[in-house]
Structure formats: structure tokens, C-alpha cells
Amino acid sequence: MLPIPPDLDEMMFAGFLRASPWKWCLRNQRPGVPANAEIVLEGYVNLNELRTEGPSATTLAFTRWRGSTRFFHWNASRAAKNRST
Numbered sequence: 001m002l003p004i005p006p007d008l009d010e011m012m013f014a015g016f017l018r019a020s021p022w023k024w025c026l027r028n029q030r031p032g033v034p035a036n037a038e039i040v041l042e043g044y045v046n047l048n049e050l051r052t053e054g055p056s057a058t059t060l061a062f063t064r065w066r067g068s069t070r071f072f073h074w075n076a077s078r079a080a081k082n083r084s085t
Contacts, residue, residue: 022034039077041077045070045073051070
């Protein structure tokens with residue numbers, strides 16, 4: 001959650017911060033997908049479901065102990081085709 005007024009759209013605020021508006025795909029997707037997205041993961045997070053994970057670590061340091069966290073239920077993924085950038 002961003003500390004912005006509840007009636008202000010988060011993506012509108014992000015466009016303000018980057019000083020240019022976001023370009024969206026023309027598909028009727030909710031929520032919309034930025035036109036320059038390379039990978040899109042589709043799914044949902046059940047706010048009432050917690051799963052245990054950890055301990056987690058990186059190659060440089062230990063990051064966290066075992067704990068409960070919300071879980072992303074993955075439904076589909078899409079990748080951009082023929083990206084020239």
C-alpha cells in the first residue's frame with residue numbers, strides 16, 4: 001500500500017513520479033497491463049491464507065528465519081514477443 005489518498009489511482013501516482021504517463025495494452029484486462037511489460041504473471045493472493053516458508057538466504061548473508069507469508073496462486077504467464085528494446 002502506498003501512503004496516498006484512497007481515491008487516487010496508484011498507477012496515476014506512479015506516472016506522476018516518473019514524469020510521464022503509462023502506456024497500456026489495448027486488451028480489456030483488469031487490472032491493466034503496461035504496454036512495455038516483458039513478463040506478466042496472472043494469479044491472485046488470498047489474504048486469509050498464510051503459508052510457512054524459510055529460512056531464506058542469499059549468497060552474501062542470511063536474510064530471514066522461518067515465518068508465515070501470503071502465497072501467490074499462479075494461473076498463467078505471458079511473455080512479450082519480438083522485443084526490440
